[in-house]
Amino acid sequence: MDSLKQTTLLAKPKLHSTNDPSGIGHLDTLDPSVPVLIRIGPYIGMMDSDYIELFWGDQEGSIANYTVKPGDTAEGTGSFVTLPVDQRYIVPPADINPHYRVDTWYTVKRLVGGTFNKSERLPITVKLTVPGGIDNTPDTPYINENLSLCTITPEGTIGNGDLDQVTVNIAAYQNMEINDAITVFWHGTPVRHSLDELPAADQLISVSIPRETIIGAGDSDTLVGMYEVRDTVNNWSRFSLPTYVEVEAGNSTLPAPVAPQAANMELDLASLAGADVQALVLSYPGINATDEITFTVERNTAEGLGLDPYVAMKPVGTSIGFVQFLIPNEQFEPIAQGRARLKYKVRKVSGEEQRSKSLPLTIVGEAQVLAPPKLPAAEENNGVLDPTAHNVIAQVPAYYFMADGNDVTLVWMGKTASGANVIHEEVKNLNSDDVGQTVAFLIPDDKVSALAGGTLELYYTVTTFARAFFKSPSLQVQVGTDGGALLPSPSVDGASADGVLDPADIVLEAVVRVRPYAGMAPLDKVTLHWDGSTPDASYSTSTTLNSGMLGKDVIFRVKKHYVDANLDGSVAVRYEVVRGNRTLASETLLLKIGATVITPLPDPTVKEAKEDGTLDPVDTFNGATVVIDASANLKEGDFVTVSWQSPGGRYAKDKAISASQAGQELLVIFSGTIVANDLGNKVQIYYVVTRVDGTIEQSNVLDLLIDTALSHLPKPAVAGVDVNNIMNLENVPGYGVLITVPRYTGIDEKDSIVVKWDGPQNHVTPAKEAGTAANIEFVVPKSVVIGSADGAVQVTYEVTRNNALPLVSPATAFKVVAGAKPPLIIDTSKLVLSARHLRAAATPKFPPAGAFAQRVASGGVAPYRYESSAPTIAEVDATGRVISVSNGAAAIIVTDSAGQRVSYNVKTSNVLTFVYFIFHTYTEAMKPVNSAGAHMPSLADWNTLRANYGGDPGLSYEAGRDSRAWAADVAGLGKRWAIFPRDGRTLALKDVGFGGEAAHAFGMKG
The missing domain is CATH 3.10.100.10 (Mannose-Binding Protein A, subunit A)
Incomplete structure (x- = not known):
């Protein structure tokens, strides 16, 4: 027993780096050199010099230790540490079952004060086998050929009389275990089944398909049945090969559509080369020109996740033989390696609807993956994060299976210059407005500033409603010091302004200068790298600074041989500063080695000018910005004069180029008053550069017409949109939706206007001239509105004058709702669980009466999700069964697939x-x-x-x-x-x- 005094138990450690939070799985052990990380802390009173030891199961003694550093407890760093668990402690010998539970805990010894603290134990499930076994067929990465084909009963064609007796039967598979979650996909619709007990030898696992699932999927000559398995730590089997069955139970009276480009029901995206997909509705007896066809493409990703269907509507019209639908190629890109189902409905003038069979397609192509997160503050600073930056935004790009209800977790994992940890985690639950948009996270300033001189790893995870878990690639970011950029690049005497060094100008040696840099200190080791085209043409040397060298250029001399050896090539010149155990890198100076050729200066541009060569004073409220591109290669000491020449006179602005401006884009602003004074005139803009060596260069002249143009356009008004930006389809009149364009500033009677409706179904109105009426009105047909039901819509209008490029108005955004959703219902009275309940950490299989209860939701839109606000007090499973865990109060929250939520309170006692x-x-x-x-x-x-x-x-x-x-x-x-x-x-x-x-x-x- 430790001789130090033991106090209260500390909080449990946590898993930190696994691919799924439910335990350690197969993916966590693919690389034996990568340990699993355990997070410890923050714990109460964490102090510098605390000695932490991590213990693992039956291992004798600790398996890892760590002494807390001052930076670990600094404000803003999160006060936690991570300790590695080597995989030799996780992966058992071949003769030991690789599915087990193990406890981990830690101790903290504090030499100051003489205390010894021990944490509670964290039980961890380890399961390294994959349901169905490892499939090594690279051509089908989302199919596991080890899984047997499922069988479907009754055999033969499934008709209306079979609706209550359809089962999908699955044979025993490798690594099958109790609590495996089996999901059968009936034509893309998931039906979930928990394996509560292992089947007897040669016994099949039978999953009943609900009547409503069969009817909803409809009829097909080749309906697809397949399945997947996920175990307790979310190891994923991949999918079985499909089983096809004929179904005649969905009241379909029309044949399936035809997809000419999909031979053998396989659509190869590579062969399409970006072309749209042709789908044909063949003519049949009784079809009329006035009939309206609604065409639907249901879509599932490679992982089986359902995406919003694509819907298009059009009248039959005068088509002969078939009606063609062209489905945009981008509808299929997100489901590469996944599946689609094509079907349609025909609506008669009488209101009668006829339904077709569906055509299943396998989508062949390269499956999409999550993109890494973005950090614009670093991207805009040469990949370096400035630790003094404020309001830093991290972005999660829109991903291919984005859906309402996804949990997106951003993980900000930093290391300070001293090696302390800085963490920030934030979860956002997506709603329908987030789908298709970038998800932005605001990083607290203290999480940025604490990383000065350190490093950052940024990634995100996505957890879907169905428990599928995805982790993005990591973005590795270098964090600067004191403003964070790399050290300034070196300079080479005699190099031209455009980066050319002429060997003819070098007599003995080239002189390379390292300017004084921030934090320059004695004993800094400065290493020069002259990286040529070959090793023989490259050179490196170093020097260690003394106090007499501070504040002065560090001079390196490169023999002429290394210049000549790179003739007609290029050299990268850079340096590194080593201070203690830190290495600071400089930016790189790229030099061309050859005869000096003066490159013409780039033409000036004006940021606010239009492509047609006009500049509108309305757009220059904050001035007109003259831009000199970075290719002008301005150097420190160069002098730039920018001129604005017009009939009213000449205006000039001078700029002396500083070290921070060298090599960068240069912006020079002329006031909006100058622009307004030249209304109706042509102006000439140019600049002159006087180089530091006395050379003078002049740019070409930019001619601009200062002309009035349309001022900013107001949004269109859309009839029937309420204050919540909802349009109820039931309230839309038969003729459609009225769109009103108000008269805007600077309107001209001859302005040509069109209205654009962008949603699940797109529409562009015929053009109208603005005329003299108080408002310009347009009508979008009701069929377009119907085709946009339950989708997000944006309405804009475009104004074209004198055949110039059109000006686009801001959008009026809203959602078209087909009808009210049924309310979500559950007993919301307070639940009291007061029975004496003896338990351990795991969930008991047979809790006593009065220690558990089951409340099942109804109404709303199934399936339902149950969750507890305090799982350490009351836990709830997927069936709504609530069990007391400890004494206290919690709320059980139920969410349906439409996002509706209800809850009830739980009081637990006698645990x-x-x-x-x-x-x-x-x-x-x-x-x-x-x-x-x-x-x-x-x-x-x-x-x-x-x-x-x-x-x-x-x-x-x-x-x-x-x-x-x-x-x-x-x-x-x-x-x-x-x-x-x-x-x-x-x-x-x-x-x-x-x-x-x-x-x-x-x-x-x-």
């Missing part, structure tokens, strides 16, 4: 948790139990606990000790009963302090 304390004699064991306010369990308590779990309660014991535990019952003079919790065996042990026998001590704590 006693078995907590481990020590392995010792009974007398000594009672001391920490009593000190913690706990009670030693009796044999009756132990038997109740085992009954609640149906046997072994899964407790953890001190490594290397017998698994017996003390009971409070007296077993005779000087003896107490002990029990083996795993199997219920009992024995009597001496309970005296000196010479007594030892067992594990557990206390019951409320």
